[in-house]
Amino acid sequence: MVYTGLYDFMQLQRQAPDPLYLQIKDGLIAAIRAGDYAPHERLPSERELSEQYAVSRMTVRQALLSLVRDGVIYTRVGKGTFVAAPKIDQQLRxxxxxxxxxxxxxxxxxxxxxxxxxxxxxxxxxxxxxxxxxxxxxxxxxxxxxxxxxxxxxxxxxxxxxxxxxxxxxxxxxxxxxxxxxxxxxxxxxxxxxxxxxxxxxxxxxxxxxxxxxxxxxxxxxxxxxxxxxxxxxxxxxxxxxxxxxxxxxxxx
Amino acid sequence: MVYTGLYDFMQLQRQAPDPLYLQIKDGLIAAIRAGDYAPHERLPSERELSEQYAVSRMTVRQALLSLVRDGVIYTRVGKGTFVAAPKIDQQLRxxxxxxxxxxxxxxxxxxxxxxxxxxxxxxxxxxxxxxxxxxxxxxxxxxxxxxxxxxxxxxxxxxxxxxxxxxxxxxxxxxxxxxxxxxxxxxxxxxxxxxxxxxxxxxxxxxxxxxxxxxxxxxxxxxxxxxxxxxxxxxxxxxxxxxxxxxxxxxxx
DNA sequence: GCGCTTATATGGTCTATACCGGTCTATACG
DNA sequence: CGTATAGACCGGTATAGACCATATAAGCGC
Incomplete structure (x- = not known):
């Protein structure tokens, strides 16, 4: 328990860095919101993204699956991953x-x-x-x-x-x-x-x-x-x- | 590729068998519904389940994560996986x-x-x-x-x-x-x-x-x-x- | 030209392994 | 006796690789 004080201090200073897949998720959300990808436009493939972010494909998939559950993107086997139609949810905020x-x-x-x-x-x-x-x-x-x-x-x-x-x-x-x-x-x-x-x-x-x-x-x-x-x-x-x-x-x- | 013929046959006979993680998910749902596990009771750990079903831990996790999304179970780091409170929560979800x-x-x-x-x-x-x-x-x-x-x-x-x-x-x-x-x-x-x-x-x-x-x-x-x-x-x-x-x-x- | 096979890309599934930090307990220490 | 601490166990994260079925386009034979 020697580090308790220091740990608490660091907690206040900054949050623990998000796991990789959340960083990737946030990055993709930002890109979509910035208009880099239009609705129904194809995103880079999972294998391409894993290279771009220098992570394994499973990690990319974890980010993508989370985005699918949020309704931000959708996937089609053999075709790719696509940006979903803009969510009305946003409007209701x-x-x-x-x-x-x-x-x-x-x-x-x-x-x-x-x-x-x-x-x-x-x-x-x-x-x-x-x-x-x-x-x-x-x-x-x-x-x-x-x-x-x-x-x-x-x-x-x-x-x-x-x-x-x-x-x-x-x-x-x-x-x-x-x-x-x-x-x-x-x-x-x-x-x-x-x-x-x-x-x-x-x-x-x-x-x-x-x-x-x-x-x-x-x-x-x-x-x-x-x-x-x-x-x-x-x-x-x-x-x-x-x-x-x-x-x-x-x-x- | 020895089994291709048999596989094709089975494809025609009945729908493709569910992926492993869905079979595990269904199995767990059945067990919970059967009362094998009471609300807030701990399920076997992911490592134990992976042995029981003779699959890798990641496959078990895929089943468990889907159950979490459906509100059937919940997880606590360091403690385990537990059956969620029944019905009323379910209804509202x-x-x-x-x-x-x-x-x-x-x-x-x-x-x-x-x-x-x-x-x-x-x-x-x-x-x-x-x-x-x-x-x-x-x-x-x-x-x-x-x-x-x-x-x-x-x-x-x-x-x-x-x-x-x-x-x-x-x-x-x-x-x-x-x-x-x-x-x-x-x-x-x-x-x-x-x-x-x-x-x-x-x-x-x-x-x-x-x-x-x-x-x-x-x-x-x-x-x-x-x-x-x-x-x-x-x-x-x-x-x-x-x-x-x-x-x-x-x-x- | 038309139909067929083949090649290649994609997301989906699954394995085996590793390390992290949180949680709990048994044990050794003061 | 109380309390550290070591270790076991837990879910969470991450890697690297493999094979599957689907989808599409290129190539081939007719």
Missing amino acids: TLTGFSQDVQARGGRPSSRVLDARVIGAAPEVAAALRITPQSEVIRLARLRLSDDLPLAVETAYLPFARFPALLTHDFAVESLYAVLEHQYGLALTQAEQVLEAVVADAEEVRLLELTAPAAVMRMQRLTVDSDGEPVEYVLSSYRGDRYKFRFALQAGR | TLTGFSQDVQARGGRPSSRVLDARVIGAAPEVAAALRITPQSEVIRLARLRLSDDLPLAVETAYLPFARFPALLTHDFAVESLYAVLEHQYGLALTQAEQVLEAVVADAEEVRLLELTAPAAVMRMQRLTVDSDGEPVEYVLSSYRGDRYKFRFALQAGR
């Missing part, structure tokens, strides 16, 4: 509002404010936000566009008591999530969503410039801050033909 | 199919098989399952009902090569996920979904007993096993008026 969402898809988000005022909370809204009915809530209704094409109608409700100065912002320009994060220092980490497919009503047809009959995706979202306090309750209607909702499911853990 | 889903909502699931056969994979299906186009896939189309009311049309595609005996089951009665789990020992842990709202086409109107125009939720799901291998590609259409898709979003972690 942060809760995104409309603006980030559209940007992530390569679009240019914009908004038209339809309504922005303080009203008494309807029972349904009060229940969702867990406040007393008829207490004041901010109602922010916007038409959301991607590259100037109408994509969704969105109505957000927030407790007025908590965000009294919120309506001083111009939400035709600013992102609600950005304001909540930077102005109020909120970390939005959890949300509960309900999706439903319905035939668009007259109002939706008009605002989203649809031709009846058309389908819209109605979304209900309750966003909660890191303390578990409800922050916003949002009702949206997305054009069915322009919006696909994609996400990853993961069991357990 | 797997995704749910239609049957479990409806049951969780308090409904009584049932099915009508519309089509069940082996066909050549369409390009889209082959790409999703990451198999070569035109290779054989199982196509299982079912009308899914909850309390005898039509709720969804679901078409699942699975690689035939991996599940050659799958169609011997009656999927009007059995759950596909249950068969995959118990028969093939698969832990379905990851899936990627895409949801879209559309106006129901004539076929959907007829099968789901809708009145046009009506909205349906089209779902696309790629389910992947614990080894990262695509298992099934499912296209579904849910009645918009009877199905709400609810889930929790969580950022970061």
Whole structure:
């Protein structure tokens, strides 16, 4: 036990170096993320990689197998190892509002404010936000566009008591999530969503410039801050033909 | 090469024998299920197992690592390998199919098989399952009902090569996920979904007993096993008026 | 040109061996 | 008696090599 003190010291100084196969794994992840390999592009063969990294083929395989389990790459006998289609999982790391969402898809988000005022909370809204009915809530209704094409109608409700100065912002320009994060220092980490497919009503047809009959995706979202306090309750209607909702499911853990 | 002829013969007679490590894995699963090892009981060491099965230690490790990924066992450096706590953990580690889903909502699931056969994979299906186009896939189309009311049309595609005996089951009665789990020992842990709202086409109107125009939720799901291998590609259409898709979003972690 | 064989590349499986650091225990020492 | 320490055993990492089935392209015979 002579070295206990020194060992602890070194533990604090630096982590034990990762095993080789993890270093290789990280290297490959970095290369893929850097764009050195496009989706479905072939990686060097296991034998080539073992030469490049100067390790045995089994060690390379350990790194590759781990990447396969993570869904980053896939293998085909006799053909090679390939980069998997980009994972949606990544997208879910942060809760995104409309603006980030559209940007992530390569679009240019914009908004038209339809309504922005303080009203008494309807029972349904009060229940969702867990406040007393008829207490004041901010109602922010916007038409959301991607590259100037109408994509969704969105109505957000927030407790007025908590965000009294919120309506001083111009939400035709600013992102609600950005304001909540930077102005109020909120970390939005959890949300509960309900999706439903319905035939668009007259109002939706008009605002989203649809031709009846058309389908819209109605979304209900309750966003909660890191303390578990409800922050916003949002009702949206997305054009069915322009919006696909994609996400990853993961069991357990 | 003395055995080539015999080997070819056996190939024709029955599927290629599982690799050693899978045989060992199955053996251990059977032993655990039979109660030979209680939860948290230590298994023989890797070196002992390699003697018992007369294989190298690396082969034993391959079996054990797969069991760890499936959550059946866990390992502790310096101590040994142990049986994981049963069921409840297990349950949470797997995704749910239609049957479990409806049951969780308090409904009584049932099915009508519309089509069940082996066909050549369409390009889209082959790409999703990451198999070569035109290779054989199982196509299982079912009308899914909850309390005898039509709720969804679901078409699942699975690689035939991996599940050659799958169609011997009656999927009007059995759950596909249950068969995959118990028969093939698969832990379905990851899936990627895409949801879209559309106006129901004539076929959907007829099968789901809708009145046009009506909205349906089209779902696309790629389910992947614990080894990262695509298992099934499912296209579904849910009645918009009877199905709400609810889930929790969580950022970061 | 068309079909067949052959050569070559790939990932998948398996062996045999080695050393590491963590864990536990029996034994020798103070 | 308490405690070091040596050693046995554990899973984790790594090597070097072998053979398999699959996939693809080159070469060959017709």
